[in-house]
Structure formats: structure tokens, C-alpha cells
Amino acid sequence: MDRLRSSAIRDLLTLTARPDIVSxxxxxxDPAFIPRDRIRQEMDRVLTDxxxxxxxxxxxxxxxxxxxxxxxxxRLGRLLDPAEVVVTHGSQQALSLLAQALLDPGDTVVVExxxxxxxxxxxxxxxxxxxxVPLDEDGMDVSVLESMLTQGLRPAVVHTVANFHNPRGVVLxxxxxxxxxxxxxxxxxxxxxxxPYGELWxxxxxxxxxxxxxxxxxxxxxxxxxxxxxxxxxxxxxxxxVCQAVELLKQGADLCGSSLTQQVAAGLLADGPWLxxxxxxxxxxxxxxxxxxxxxVENEFAGIASVSPAVGGMFCWMEFYGHTASPxxxxxxxxxxxxxxxxxxxxxxxxxxxxxxxxLRLCFATSSEDVLVDAVRRLRGAYDGSAAESVVQS
Amino acid sequence: MDRLRSSAIRDLLTLTARPDIVSxxxxxxDPAFIPRDRIRQEMDRVLTDxxxxxxxxxxxxxxxxxxxxxxxxxRLGRLLDPAEVVVTHGSQQALSLLAQALLDPGDTVVVExxxxxxxxxxxxxxxxxxxxVPLDEDGMDVSVLESMLTQGLRPAVVHTVANFHNPRGVVLxxxxxxxxxxxxxxxxxxxxxxxPYGELWxxxxxxxxxxxxxxxxxxxxxxxxxxxxxxxxxxxxxxxxVCQAVELLKQGADLCGSSLTQQVAAGLLADGPWLxxxxxxxxxxxxxxxxxxxxxVENEFAGIASVSPAVGGMFCWMEFYGHTASPxxxxxxxxxxxxxxxxxxxxxxxxxxxxxxxxLRLCFATSSEDVLVDAVRRLRGAYDGSAAESVVQS
Numbered sequence: 001m002d003r004l005r006s007s008a009i010r011d012l013l014t015l016t017a018r019p020d021i022v023s024x025x026x027x028x029x030d031p032a033f034i035p036r037d038r039i040r041q042e043m044d045r046v047l048t049d050x051x052x053x054x055x056x057x058x059x060x061x062x063x064x065x066x067x068x069x070x071x072x073x074x075r076l077g078r079l080l081d082p083a084e085v086v087v088t089h090g091s092q093q094a095l096s097l098l099a100q101a102l103l104d105p106g107d108t109v110v111v112e113x114x115x116x117x118x119x120x121x122x123x124x125x126x127x128x129x130x131x132x133v134p135l136d137e138d139g140m141d142v143s144v145l146e147s148m149l150t151q152g153l154r155p156a157v158v159h160t161v162a163n164f165h166n167p168r169g170v171v172l173x174x175x176x177x178x179x180x181x182x183x184x185x186x187x188x189x190x191x192x193x194x195x196p197y198g199e200l201w202x203x204x205x206x207x208x209x210x211x212x213x214x215x216x217x218x219x220x221x222x223x224x225x226x227x228x229x230x231x232x233x234x235x236x237x238x239x240x241x242v243c244q245a246v247e248l249l250k251q252g253a254d255l256c257g258s259s260l261t262q263q264v265a266a267g268l269l270a271d272g273p274w275l276x277x278x279x280x281x282x283x284x285x286x287x288x289x290x291x292x293x294x295x296x297v298e299n300e301f302a303g304i305a306s307v308s309p310a311v312g313g314m315f316c317w318m319e320f321y322g323h324t325a326s327p328x329x330x331x332x333x334x335x336x337x338x339x340x341x342x343x344x345x346x347x348x349x350x351x352x353x354x355x356x357x358x359x360l361r362l363c364f365a366t367s368s369e370d371v372l373v374d375a376v377r378r379l380r381g382a383y384d385g386s387a388a389e390s391v392v393q394s
Numbered sequence: 395m396d397r398l399r400s401s402a403i404r405d406l407l408t409l410t411a412r413p414d415i416v417s418x419x420x421x422x423x424d425p426a427f428i429p430r431d432r433i434r435q436e437m438d439r440v441l442t443d444x445x446x447x448x449x450x451x452x453x454x455x456x457x458x459x460x461x462x463x464x465x466x467x468x469r470l471g472r473l474l475d476p477a478e479v480v481v482t483h484g485s486q487q488a489l490s491l492l493a494q495a496l497l498d499p500g501d502t503v504v505v506e507x508x509x510x511x512x513x514x515x516x517x518x519x520x521x522x523x524x525x526x527v528p529l530d531e532d533g534m535d536v537s538v539l540e541s542m543l544t545q546g547l548r549p550a551v552v553h554t555v556a557n558f559h560n561p562r563g564v565v566l567x568x569x570x571x572x573x574x575x576x577x578x579x580x581x582x583x584x585x586x587x588x589x590p591y592g593e594l595w596x597x598x599x600x601x602x603x604x605x606x607x608x609x610x611x612x613x614x615x616x617x618x619x620x621x622x623x624x625x626x627x628x629x630x631x632x633x634x635x636v637c638q639a640v641e642l643l644k645q646g647a648d649l650c651g652s653s654l655t656q657q658v659a660a661g662l663l664a665d666g667p668w669l670x671x672x673x674x675x676x677x678x679x680x681x682x683x684x685x686x687x688x689x690x691v692e693n694e695f696a697g698i699a700s701v702s703p704a705v706g707g708m709f710c711w712m713e714f715y716g717h718t719a720s721p722x723x724x725x726x727x728x729x730x731x732x733x734x735x736x737x738x739x740x741x742x743x744x745x746x747x748x749x750x751x752x753x754l755r756l757c758f759a760t761s762s763e764d765v766l767v768d769a770v771r772r773l774r775g776a777y778d779g780s781a782a783e784s785v786v787q788s
Contacts, residue, residue, distance in 0.1 A: 031444035040441040047434040050425035053622035089483055089626075093648040121646045228447035230654040232483075232626075252515045253647065254487040258655060260624040 016343040022375040024293075024362040025343040027166065027314055033285055034228045035278055039264060046263040056259035058251050059243065060087025060235070064266035071269065072219065072237050076212045084237050086246050089257055091196055091222040091234030092118050094246075097253065098157075098218060098236065099126040101245040102190050107156040110148075110189075112140050114350030114359075116166045119159050119194065131155065132352035137308075139165065139172030142179045155189045163198040163206045164313025167350045167361035171311065174207035181213030190242075191217040196234075197313035199226050199279055202287030206312070211237070218242055223265050225314070226279065232258065233265040286365055289372060290316065293364040296376035304383065307362075314365040318344075320358040328383070330360040336386040342378035410737040416769040418687075418756040419737040421560065421708055427679055428622045429672055433658060440657040450653035452645050453637065454481025454629070458660035465663065466613065466631050470606045480637050482644070483651055485590055485616040485628030486512050491647065492551075492612060492630065493520040495639040496584050501550040504542075504583075506534050508744030508753075510560045513553050513588065525549065526746035529559065531702075533566030536573045549583045557592035557600045558707025561744045561755035565705065568601035575607035584636075585611040590628075591707035593620050593673055596681030600706070605631070612636055617659050619708070620673060625655040680759055683766060684710065687758040690770035698777065701756075708759040713741075714752040722777070724754040730780040736772035 016023035046052045059065065065082035073080035088094040095118065103109065105127035111119060113132035123130050131153065133145045140160055158180070162172035172180075184191050193210045198221065211217040218238035223231050236246065250256075269275060290310035297307040297318055305328075310316040320328040330346040337343060347356030364372060410417035440446045453459065459476035467474035482488040489512065497503065499521035505513060507526035517524050525547065527539045534554050552574070556566040566574075578585050587604045592615065605611040612632035617625050630640065644650075663669060684704035691701040691712055699722075704710040714722040724740040731737060741750030758766060 028449060031448050034444070034447045036441055036444065036447055039447065040438060043437050043441070044434060047430055047437070050428070050430065053428045053430055053433065053624040054425050055422060055618075055623040089648040090650075092646075096647050118646070118649070125643075125646050224449075228654075229449040230447045230652050232648070232650075232652045249519075252486075252512070252519050253490050254483040254626070255512070256484075256626075258624050258626045258652065260622075261652060261654065 015338055021341050021343055022371055023343045024375055025345045027363055028366045029225055030366050042264045042267040052260050052263055056256040058256045059247050061259055061262045064262045067266050067270045068235050075209055086236050086243050087257055088234045089232045091220045094220045094234050094236040096122050097246045097249045100249050102157055103128050110155045110158040113352040113354045114167055114356055115352055116161055135168050137170055139170050142176040149187055157190045157192055159192045161194045163195050167315050168317050169308050169310055169315050171206055177210045178213055181210050184214045184216035193217050193219045196222045196225050200286055201312040202283055203311055227268055231261040231265050289364045292369040293372045296373045300376050300380040314363050316362050318360050327358055329357045333386050337382040340378045340382040342375045415735050415737055416765055417737045418769055419739045421757055422760045423619055424760050436658045436661040446654050446657055450650040452650045453641050455653055455656045458656045461660050461664045462629050469603055479629055479631045480640050481651055482628045483626045485614045488614045488628050488630040490516050491640045491643045494643050496551055497522050504549045504552040507746040507748045508561055508750055509746055510555055529562050531564055533564050536570040543581055551584045551586055553586045555588045557589050561709050562711050563702050563704055563709050565600055571604045572607055575604050578608045578610035587611050587613045590616045590619050594680055595706040596677055597705055621662055625659050627659040683758045686763040687766045690767045694770050694774040708757050710756050712754050723751045727780050731776040734772045734776040736769045
């Protein structure tokens with residue numbers, strides 16, 4: 001089933017590479033917002049050092065682990081040692097190595113429903129038993145997790161995208177973070193706090209990370225969304241024994257990361273004033289796009305579908321109301337949408353147990369405002385065509 | 395046991411980072427031979443393209459797969475399709491993903507004895523049963539493999555470093571390649587032809603790859619030894635179904651490689667005249683170092699130890715004669731050697747079943763001729779000190 005889902009999304013993404021299709025399906029930063037000139041300057045500087053082209057330490061070059069320890073430590077409100085940080089090849093590798101380090105086949109993993117598909121893929125490959133906890137506007141419904149625990153569920157890992165959830169866009173509320181941290185301590189499970197989007201807040205910074213509230217948390221993040229995906233720099237921080245286990249696994253998986261792109265990332269992340277300005281700019285630009293997309297959906301689909309407020313990250317979530325004569329199945333709608341020159345990801349691609357057939361994910365990050373508005377018009381056209389078709393068929 | 399070995403080597407490598415120690419232990423290219431200026435030029439050019447900083451295709455950017463298909467196809471003597479190539483994060487990742495794609499727990503894997511430790515680590519992590527076939531001056535003793543097969547051994551995979559073996563330095567003879575290919579066809583196992591060093595020949599090009607002789611071969615190579623480790627560009631080519639399985643696994647492992655370093659690698663590998671000149675220069679420089687190291691060992695250890703002729707790659711192999719009163723244990727010698735300011739890797743680190751306690755690996759690639767000569771003198775000093783000590787103790 002997961003294979004099917006994965007291949008369906010992949011086939012879709014292949015289609016959406018066609019130049020006549022506006023894709024709101026991906027989760028790509030806009031290359032125009034990537035600080036390419038700054039990366040080139042930094043690359044030129046880094047490449048004056050002969051060590052820049054050599055193998056790197058398996059856990060990442062020290063300069064990068066230091067700046068990450070500083071930045072993450074500031075979020076945690078405590079000093080973080082560089083030995084508590086491992087640099088990975090994107091945060092997807094952190095997730096994959098953690099699944100190997102923390103899970104045995106048959107172990108239970110709790111995910112959010114809907115869930116990040118990359119996490120589902122990793123946990124299923126680890127032969128874990130995946131259990132879903134529903135999400136609402138305040139993120140994972142921790143009270144549902146708590147009743148499951150009371151009833152005997154003993155997960156090895158709980159995975160959460162606490163900030164600007166992919167695909168739902170929501171933020172885990174502060175009180176739920178506190179409760180989740182307490183439950184991790186009481187029941188002894190690991191929390192994987194997967195946070196690639198946390199810096200991309202539009203209105204207010206996100207609450208303290210779960211990792212600030214418990215030692216049973218491994219926090220993941222990435223330079224892909226704030227600097228550039230092509231650096232392939234992600235990281236995790238957590239207890240030393242977890243870092244050491246991940247280091248051994250990374251040695252077998254790929255020996256080490258690129259000292260070149262790691263030095264570039266270290267240079268950019270350590271340049272505080274530049275980074276602050278860059279992040280402010282990114283938040284403004286992505287935030288403006290989010291607003292435009294949400295307004296366009298509200299305008300075109302008034303009375304037909306709702307759309308979540310987009311307060312950060314890259315995605316918003318649309319849900320067709322169920323009161324129409326023939327409910328919309330977004331997997332079916334996608335076919336018509338592609339004929340109308342627009343693509344999205346159907347809700348079913350992210351579902352674990354929940355029925356998400358009337359929902360879909362839109363990415364506002366990659367396209368300009370004009371294109372977003374045009375895409376939503378096309379989507380409305382597809383909806384009308386699809387509705388007409390279902391009338392004819394019935 | 396493998397964990398112990400791995401950690402022993404790691405502890406050793408930590409020690410050898412001390413500036414007062416000449417390390418012949420690593421397997422690092424000399425940064426002075428890495429075309430850093432050319433990489434910087436290429437990086438500047440690549441970074442004019444906004445796509446250079448975006449996510450890449452999971453199997454690698456097409457421009458790189460094309461040039462790899464051309465180059466590998468030329469070695470095979472047939473056209474290779476870019477869809478038969480997957481770019482990986484160094485060839486270690488190719489090995490790791492192949493182990494996941496081709497092996498189930500309990501499957502048998504044949505390795506050479508001594509073996510590349512990175513392969514042992516991967517196969518043991520895959521819970522394979524590792525069976526060793528001895529090496530001699532002509533590479534893997536394929537007749538031993540053949541008798542094992544006749545007696546009922548049914549491996550899923552046979553792993554070989556056919557060119558300039560790590561750690562032994564030897565080349566698999568052409569007739570043995572042909573026989574290995576026939577056996578793969580007859581018995582239906584996969585050959586992993588792991589070839590990071592093949593371009594680094596000093597006297598004559600290597601025989602045709604095993605992959606030219608059978609469809610049951612997945613060939614691995616890397617830009618790390620000829621361009622730069624920091625590009626983290628390795629690759630495999632093989633049957634499409636294997637490539638597709640590896641693609642799915644890579645998607646879960648780390649989504650994709652770096653489009654930035656892949657474009658740089660593609661640019662350098664596609665520049666035929668520059669590359670040919672660069673490789674000629676590399677062969678000359680590493681070849682000169684190999685000669686100096688071998689001569690120094692023959693000179694300092696005449697009558698005490700033999701050293702393999704170094705015809706390519708990065709390593710030569712030294713073996714103490716067994717006729718002395720107290721046979722040398724190179725794991726013990728290493729301690730004294732470090733006190734004398736020189737490091738190597740003891741043979742035991744690479745052994746699967748064979749007793750390699752009187753043998754050791756030396757890397758001639760990283761250090762200049764003067765330093766190599768000095769290192770061998772220090773090693774002789776360590777040997778004398780060690781011998782004196784064992785006389786005192788006995």
C-alpha cells in the first residue's frame with residue numbers, strides 16, 4: 001500500500017514536470033529565494049582551503065556542529081555540546097538513520113494522521129508497526145495518544161512535525177508539547193521532533209521545541225528550506241548515545257557528508273546579521289504567497305471547500321465540504337486538474353488510517369503570486385469540469 | 395567483533411590525527427593533487443544556474459548520469475543508458491543501498507579475505523552470513539569460490555574489489571574475471587564489482603570489468619579518488635530492476651544527492667581533454683610515491699618483511715616473514731609505531747577468516763616521497779624497539 005502511494009505520487013510528480021502544468025504538488029523552495037550569490041561567495045572562500053575538498057568527519061565538520069549547537073542551544077535555553085549534534089545528508093537521512101538506531105522490526109511507531117510521507121516510508125521500511133494519532137488545528141491530539149498509552153500502547157518512537165506540519169500546516173500547541181514531553185518521560189519512548197519548517201514563521205515564532213522539555217527527544221532540522229536543498233545539510237541533536245549510534249550507522253551508510261557544502265553552510269549560518277536579514281526576507285516573501293493562495297482559494301471555492309490558515313512553512317490544506325450531492329474525491333479530481341494544467345497532492349497520499357479523500361495539499365512556496373492565483377482558477381475549472389462529468393455519469 | 399574492529403581502527407585514526415604522527419593508515423587522496431581551482435571555476439559556472447541549488451532527481455542529475463553512462467559504456471564496450479546508472483553519495487552509499495536491495499537476513503555474501511572493511515560493515519549490518527574466499531597475487535582465488543559452489547554454497551552476492559584491492563593492492567586477473575562472470579551466470583548470484591581505484595593504474599590499464607562479461611554484475615565507482623572526496627559523488631550501474639530498487643531505497647535514505655556537486659562532477663568528467671591530462675598526472679604522481687614507498691620498505695626491511703609491488707590504487711601490503719624467533723604481531727607493533735611517530739592499519743583489521751597478524755597496510759597516496767621515506771625509517775625503529783622489548787620480556 002505504501003509502495004502504491006509512493007509510486008502514485010512519483011508518477012504524479014513526473015507529470016507535473018510538464019511546462020504547461022502549474023504544480024502546487026511539490027515541496028520545493030523557490031530557487032529565486034535561495035541565496036545563490038552568497039553561496040557562491042562562500043564557496044569561493046571555502047575553496048581556498050585544501051581541506052575543503054577532503055573527506056569530512058562522519059558526524060560533520062566541527063565548525064558546522066559548533067554553529068548548530070549554538071543555534072539549537074539558544075532554542076533549547078541551554079548549552080549544547082557539538083558532540084550532541086550529528087550533521088546528516090538532509091534531515092531525511094537523520095530520520096532514516098534514527099529509524100535504524102531506535103527501532104527493531106515489530107516495534108510500534110506513532111505518527112500523525114495525516115503524516116509526512118517520507119517518515120512513513122522510513123518507518124515501514126524498518127518494519128515498524130505504524131499507529132496513527134489524529135491531528136487537529138493545534139497539531140497532534142496528544143490526549144488521544146495519552147489514552148492509547150493508558151490502554152497499553154508502548155511505542156518505541158513518536159514522530160511529530162510540530163511546526164507548520166507537512167501536509168497540514170498546523171503548529172503543535174505549547175501545552176500539548178509539554179504534555180508530550182511528560183508522556184515521553186513517563187513511558188520512556190523517544191520523540192522524533194522533525195522540524196524542517198520552524199524558521200519559516202509568518203506571524204510569530206513557534207513555541208519552545210519539545211526537546212527543551214524532555215531528554216527523550218531527538219530534534220531534526222535542515223538547511224534545505226532556509227538556505228538551499230543542494231547543500232544537503234540536515235542535522236539532529238539529542239542524547240550522546242543516540243548520536244554515537246547514528247554515527248556508526250552513518251559510517252556504513254555513506255562514510256561522511258561533503259566537507260565543501262558543510263563549510264558553506266557553516267559560513268552562512270555563522271553570519272548572524274546576514275542570516276537574520278535573510279530569514280526576515282524569506283518569511284515576508286513566503287508569507288505573502290501564503291496569504292495570496294489562501295485568499296484565492298477562499299474566493300474561488302466559497303461554500304465549496306475550506307482552506308487552513310497558513311501561518312508558516314510551505315503548505316496549506318484544503319478540504320471540500322461533504323454536503324454536495326456527489327462528494328469530491330481529490331484523487332479523482334487530480335486527473336481533471338492535470339488536464340486543466342494544475343497539480344496538487346491528494347489527501348489520501350498522506351493518510352494512515354483517516355479518510356482524507358476530500359482533502360488535498362497545496363504548496364505556496366514555489367510559485368509567484370500571479371501563478372498561484374492562476375493555479376487556483378484552474379483548480380476551480382477542474383472542479384467544475386469534474387462536477388459536470390459526475391452529473392453526466394449519474 | 396566487527397564493532398570492535400571498527401572501533402579499534404577509529405581509535406587509531408583519532409590518534410593519527412596528531413601532528414607528530416605520520417599516518418600511512420588512512421586511504422585519503424593528497425589534497426594537493428585534488429583539482430581545487432578547476433572545481434572552483436566549475437562551481438562558479440554551475441552557480442549561475444538557479445536550478446543548481448534545488449533538489450536533484452533521486453537517481454542523480456541527468457547530465458551526470460549521461461557522462462557516466464558514456465564513460466562506463468566505453469569500458470563495457472556497449473552503449474549504456476543513463477537509466478542504468480544511479481548516482482550515490484559516494485560509492486559507500488551504493489554498497490549500503492545494494493545490500494538492502496539484494497540481501498535478506500541470513501543470505502550468504504562472499505567477500506575477499508582480506509576484505510574492504512566498509513563492505514564487511516555493510517554486509518554484517520544486513521545480517522548476511524559472510525563467507526571469505528582467499529586472495530592471492532591475482533586477486534580473488536576464483537577456483538576456491540568454484541569449489542565452494544560445487545559443494546553447495548549458494549551466495550546471493552559476491553563482492554570483489556577487482557582493481558588495486560583495498561587493502562591488498564592486487565588486480566583480479568582477466569581469466570579469473572571471465573570465470574567469475576560465468577559462475578555468476580550459472581549460479582545466479584550477483585557480483586558487486588567495487589571499483590574506486592581502477593583509474594589509478596601506474597603501468598597498464600586494468601583488464602575489462604567483470605560487468606563487461608555478465609549481466610549479473612553491479613559495478614560501483616566514485617569520483618572521490620580521481621576528483622575530490624568532498625563532491626560525495628559515487629555511482630553504480632547495473633540492470634534496470636536493480637537501479638529501480640536502489641532508487642526507491644535512496645528516496646527513503648536521503649531523498650537525493652547534491653545537484654551542486656553533481657553538476658560540478660558532470661562538468662569535470664565531461665571535459666575529456668582536461669580529464670585525460672589530470673588522470674595522467676595523478677597516475678604519475680601516485681605511481682612515483684608508490685615506487686618510493688616500496689623501495690623504502692625493501693631497503694629498511696630486507697630479510698624481515700616483504701612488500702607487494704604497487705601497480706595502482708593507494709595501498710601496498712607488507713608481510714613480516716615468519717622465521718624470526720618471535721613472530722611480529724602488527725596489532726602490537728602499531729602501539730610501538732605510534733610512539734615512534736608512524737601509523738598503519740594492522741592486517742587483522744581486514745581479516746575475515748585468515749590470520750593476518752603478521753601483515754599490515756600502508757597508504758602511499760597522502761604523503762610526499764620524503765615523508766614516506768621518513769615514515770618507513772620510523773617503522774623500522776618501531777620494529778627494532780618492539781623486537782628489543784620482546785627479547786627483554788622473553
